[in-house]
Amino acid sequence: MTEIVLSARDVTKVYRMGEVDVHALRGVTLELHAGELLVLLGASGSGKSTLLNILGGLDTPTSGRVTYQDHDLTEAGDEALTRYRREHVGFVFQFYNLIPSLTARENVALVTELADDPMSPSEALELVGLKERQDHFPAQLSGGEQQRVAIARAVAKRPDLLLCDEPTGALDYKTGVKVLEVIAKVNRELGTSTAIITHNAPVAQMAQRVVSLHDGLIQSEVTNDHPIAAGEIRW
Amino acid sequence: MALVSPLRRKLIRDLGTLKGQLVTIALVVACGVAAFVATQSALRSLRDARARFYATSGFADVFVSLRRAPEAVSRTLADLPGVRAVETRVxxxxxxxxxxxxxxxxxxxxxxxxxxxxxxxxxxxxxxxxxxxxxxxxxxxxxxxxxxxxxxxxxxxxxxxxxxxxxxxxxxxxxxxxxxxxxxxxxxxxxxxxxxxxxxAEAALDVEGSFNQAVLSIVPGTDERAVIDGVDEVLRRYGGLGAHGRDRQLSHYFLSQELGQLENMSSQLPPLFLMVAAFLLHVVLTRLVQLQRGQIAALKALGYYDREILVHYLELASVIVVLGALLGVGFGDWFGEQMVGLYADYFRFPDLVARVDPQTAIAAVLVSAIAGVVGTLTSVRSVLKLAPAEAMAPPAPARYRRGFLEGPLFGRLVGPSMRMILREVQRRPFRVILSALGIGVAVGLLVVARFFGDAMDYLVGVQLHESQRWDAQVTFVEPRPVADLRSFGSMPGVFRVEAMRAVPVRLSHGQFEKTVSLMGHFGDPSGETSLQRVIDADARPVALPEDGLVLTELLAEKLDLHIGDRVEVELLEGDRRTLSIPVAGTTDELFGLQAHARADALHRWLGQEPSTNVALLAIDTAEAERLDRRFVALPDVIGVAHMDRIIQEFEEQSAKNIGVFSLILTIFGATIAIGVVYNNARVALSMRERELASLRVLGFTRGEISTILLGELAIQVFVAIPIGLVLGRLFAEALATGVDPENFRFPVIVSPRTYAFATLITLASAFASALFVRRKLDQLDLIGVLKTRD
Incomplete structure (x- = not known):
């Protein structure tokens, strides 16, 4: 097996939602290998988004340990987590989270500004097939296009990790497949270690490894020796 | 790399969508800065002009008037320790x-x-x-x-x-x-x-070889008091009237009073505006940050540091503040010029020019920037504290609860719309109170804008009118027998004549002394028909006692005198005798520092037969011109004054002085009112857009949802108005006590008309803002709003 880039050990997470304590993760142990494409499968409320947020340095676990290469993310402060996200992680969200007042290219430029060796925004948009629409504002783009801009924004800095939270959740089948194809392409061409979380089981077919979460615990972990192309997935 | 960074672009576009709020807040900042720049510029111009003039002309340090002393005495004065130079005058x-x-x-x-x-x-x-x-x-x-x-x-x-x-x-x-x-x-x-x-001068005033005034400069660091005592000692036998420093030199005194007032204004008015501006920025940015919660989270997820995001919002606030400040510097420059122009009519300097010095402008911009930073930090901080993952999720629904107002009858008396309004108010009481205070400041300024006019009206209309009831006053060089005035009574057009005796006196009590006019009344000054009445602050006539003096309260205060005390009275004419006379009463009339007594008592003190040097006349004003010519032709007449002209001049001058201030304060007040109401309305709209759209979908009419939104604002305005009226009264009191009390006491009179004016302007400003927001409400995009995730 290839080198481990990211690992989580016995991670738990409890947070307050309004006046209720929610146990989102109850002790999760997981590794992400260099260059691999991992799918985290789980129903709504299984804790998969929480896990992804913790892996991406958006949130800290209540207990347990998360390390990225030699760096302990559990002990890292806000400043160090920001640096971690800035230097190593690319995010794709279910609701794209584009800045509505910036055009597609400007949204990508938000990231290329920060990176040491980024692609140009046009290059990144070309990678997701949106070069011609780069001067459009988010409101002028379809959901799939917005998501592809979000992917371009995530990969433009050539991150080591690409973390995608329900990237097709808000999209129809056809558009969803297109977005998955782009993610697979980035993984393949740039060698970016990629984790996709989804509740959509067929998506797992494109992964090299599939981890299923249920009620804050890992239920199963399956290695897929014959991943299929995103375009062949049906749901 | 892009020329303009994406965050900067976001800034520019955010500013575009916020332009209404941007402009209204910038204007509030502009008002504060303008007030600061204008008063500072006037202050500095006057101070600089004074310093230059005093330095180049060799303004003296000690001043003394005396009856008459031979020129040789000046050498004795020059030899006093600490005296640098002496100049004698006639x-x-x-x-x-x-x-x-x-x-x-x-x-x-x-x-x-x-x-x-x-x-x-x-x-x-x-x-x-x-x-x-x-x-x-x-x-x-x-x-x-x-x-x-x-x-x-x-x-x-x-x-x-x-x-x-x-x-x-x-x-x-x-x-x-x-x-x-x-x-x-x-x-x-x-x-x-x-x-x-x-x-x-010596020949004309009949003091050859002598002087009757001396001015001295002293060696820096010398005790002025010691020099003054020395001068008084030397001049005692020459009829010295008491040496004094610059503080009691009339011109210097009035100038210092004015500078003091300006300084007050300069330190009090601008902070008020900047506090309101900081509050508005806080309200608007808090909402903006809430709206952009997801964006902030995304920026954080992308690796932007908190400080970079903070700087982004600070930049947004800075644009507003700096824009306002620059506008304010420009407006303040103009306003300062107007003020200095007004001053130039009264205060004469070789070179009095309005100038805004760069430090003032820079200070104004910096101070407003601080207000901006305070307003911004308080609103952005909360989101920065959120972990990005949390910020990404929509905020938990706001917690409403049944408020303290909701008794058992609540449900029956109050419909759902009113209930929503009341719960909203109860959920954010602090914000409602701050908004009400902000609008209250506006109302207060509007009260002050009109208060000067009220006070002047009262001074002229009531005080002057009720006390000085003569039409014309003729003053004589020397006192003459009262019987002489009979000839006036027989002139055509003269209805009535009343005699007065005015004597310049120096009153002293302990270390305090004051030179004033002692008015001897022949008639009964509390009488209904008396032409010169003594009245109190409420314009009620005051009777004079058989013996003793009645002082204006201001004078009694300055001399630390109380009823029953004895006061040293030095007569500054005739044999200049000094008497000790009891204070029989005080009156709080607003005009002047003077002492009143019955004429018979006064003449007893003087040791003279009854005489008069002032004739008060009730005349047919149509005959005024003709009578004037006759009076002026009489021997020994120094002056003729006409009440209608005095009033006219006083009013003209007041109108000129007050006009600009009143206009500017009205603009300031309206700006704040609009700034607060408009911004609150916009924020309320954006916060409740979804809720209101849902109600529309449920079948509420536009009018009904407007009621819900604007009702909350109306509550703020209605809470604000009484607060503002009280604030206005307090501002007026603060200003009135700042006015130089030497010549008249400024009455704190606020007419109902002024309260009504302040209320109306505030309501009009609020209404205009509400209309604007109502238009936005009518354009509410039902489907779009419901689709947006918030």
Missing amino acids: VGMGSIPLEGMSEPVRATVSSVPTQLGRIFLREGRLPEDGRDDEVVLSDAFAEAHGFRSGTRIPLVVGGVRREVRVVGVGLAPEFVIVLGAGEIAMDAKKRAVVWVGRDA
Whole structure:
């Protein structure tokens, strides 16, 4: 097996939602290998988004340990987590989270500004097939296009990790497949270690490894020796 | 790399969508900065002009008037320890009877100062030695009448009338403002300073070889009090009237009073605006940050540091603040010029120019920037504290609860709309209170805008009208038998004549002393028909006791006197005897520092037969002109005054002085009212857009949802108005006590009309803002709003 880039050990997470304590993760142990494409499968409320947020340095676990290469993310402060996200992680969200007042290219430029060796925004948009629409504002783009801009924004800095939270959740089948194809392409061409979380089981077919979460615990972990192309997935 | 960073672009586009809020907040900042810049600029201009003038003209440190002393005494003064230089003068009062003016101009006639307090010549030259027909005129007077070098004017000094030639026009540091003690309005046309050669002055005032005024400069670091005591000691046997420092030199005193007031205004007004601006920025940015919660989270997820995001929002606030500040500097510059222009009519300096110095402008911008930072930090902080993952999720629904207002009847009495309004108010009481305070400040400023007018109306309409009920007043050079006035009574057009006896006196009590007029009343000053009544602050007539003095309260305060105390009264005419007289009463009349007594008591003190030097007349105003000519022709008449003209002048002057202030304060008040109401409305709209759209979908009409949104604002405005009216009254009191009490006490009178005015302007501003928001409500995109995730 290839080198481990990211690992989580016995991670738990409890947070307050309004006046209720929610146990989102109850002790999760997981590794992400260099260059691999991992799918985290789980129903709504299984804790998969929480896990992804913790892996991406958006949130800290209540207990347990998360390390990225030699760096302990559990002990890292806000400043160090920001640096971690800035230097190593690319995010794709279910609701794209584009800045509505910036055009597609400007949204990508938000990231290329920060990176040491980024692609140009046009290059990144070309990678997701949106070069011609780069001067459009988010409101002028379809959901799939917005998501592809979000992917371009995530990969433009050539991150080591690409973390995608329900990237097709808000999209129809056809558009969803297109977005998955782009993610697979980035993984393949740039060698970016990629984790996709989804509740959509067929998506797992494109992964090299599939981890299923249920009620804050890992239920199963399956290695897929014959991943299929995103375009062949049906749901 | 892009020329303009994406965050900067976001900033520019955010500003575009916020432009209404941006402009209204910037205007509030602009008002505060303008007030600061204008008052600072006026303050600095006056101070600089004063410092330059005093330095270049050698303004003296100690001043003393005396009856008369031989010139040789000046050497004794010069030998006093601590004295650097002494200059003696001959100074007296005279008059300039000009054709076309009913009252002769009162003129201070002085020998030309050569060393201390030198004349700055605007044109011409000083009188030549030995010429007794050459004079230099004070420039305000010359300007008011268009007199230039070469003009010939009549001058009456010591009862002798002569023609003199104006050879120069100038000004001197002792006469920066020419206003006598007790005068309520300064009229450049009627007050002059005439400088003549020393020999001519001595001859005219009949004090050859002597002087009757001395001014001294002292060695820096010397105790002024010691010098003053020394001077008094030397001049005691020459009728010295008490030396004093600059603090009691009239021109300097008035100037210092004005500077003090300006300083007050400069330190009080601007912070008020900046606090309101900071609050508005806080409200608007808090909402913006809430709206952009997801964006902030995304930026964080992308690896932007908190400080970078913070700087982004600070930049947004800075744009608003800096824009406002620049606008304010420009407006303040103009306003400062107006103020200095007004001052230039009264305070005469060789070079009084309005100038905004860069430090003031920079200070104004910096201070407003601080307000901006405070407003921004308080709103952005909460989101920065959120972990990005949390920020990404929509905020938990706001917690509402049944409020304290909701008793058992609540449900029955209050419909759902009202319930929503009340719960919203109860959920954010702090914000509602702050908003109400903000609007209250606006209401208060609007009250102040009109208050000066009210106070003036009261002074003239009530005080002057109720106390000085004469139409004309004739003043004589020397007291004369009361019976002489009978001839006035027989003149056609004269209805009634009343005699008065005015005596200049120096009152002293302990370490305090004051030179004032002691008015001896022949009639009963509390009588209904009396032409000169003594009244209290509520314009009720006050009766005079058989014996003793009645002082204005202000005078009693200044002398630390109470009823029953005895006061030293030095008569400044006749044999100058000093008496000890009990204080029998005080009156809180607003005009002037004076003492009243019955004429019989006064003459008993004087040891004289009853006599009069002031005749008060009730006349047919249609005959005024003709009567004037007759009065002026009489021997021994110094002056004739007409009440209607006095009032007219006073009002004209007040209108001029108050007009600009009133207008500017009204603009300020309306700006704040609009700023607060509009921004609150916009924020409320954006916060509740979804809720209101849902209601529309449920079948509520536009009117109904407008009621819900605007109802909340209406509550703020209605809470604000009474607060504001009280604030206005407090502001007015603060301002009134700041006004120089030497000449009249400024009454704190706020008319119902003023309260109504403030209320109306506020309501109108609120209504305009509400209309604007109502338009937005009508354009509510039902589907779009419901689709957006918030």
